[in-house]
Amino acid sequence: MAVCRYHPDRAAIGVCMRCRAVICAECCTRMDGVNHCHACLRTLGRRGEVQRGDNVMPNIAGTAVFGVAWLVLFGLAWWMQGWLAP
Ligand SMILES: [Zn+2]
Ligand SMILES: [Zn+2]
Incomplete structure (x- = not known):
């Protein structure tokens, strides 16, 4: 049996996709669906921040779209209520 x-x-439960080190569950960190050992995570630290920055943008865009959609929905409902009220 392979050991960490x-x-x-x-x-060992997995292999680091970066350095191919055989790692246990505690050493394994899943990032973007890929296993990473903590040694590689440390070296990826600086680049990881950049990647996180890239990932934040679609999240903000998605939240903004969601918020605008709700505003339009609520605005429409509010407008309809005022329009239907006597
Ligand atoms: Zn590694
Ligand atoms: Zn380990």
Whole structure:
């Protein structure tokens, strides 16, 4: 049975996609659907912030679209209420 590169007493559950190190559940961090060991996470730290910055933009855009959609819906409902009221 394969053991973790960092924990010889623990069973490996995956392979780091970056350095191919065999790692256990505690060492394994899933990022963008890919396993990373903590050593690679550290080296990715600076780049990870940039990636996170890229990921924030679609989230903000999605939230903005969602908010505008709700505003339009509420505005329409409010307008309809005022229009239907005697
Ligand atoms: Zn690694
Ligand atoms: Zn480990």
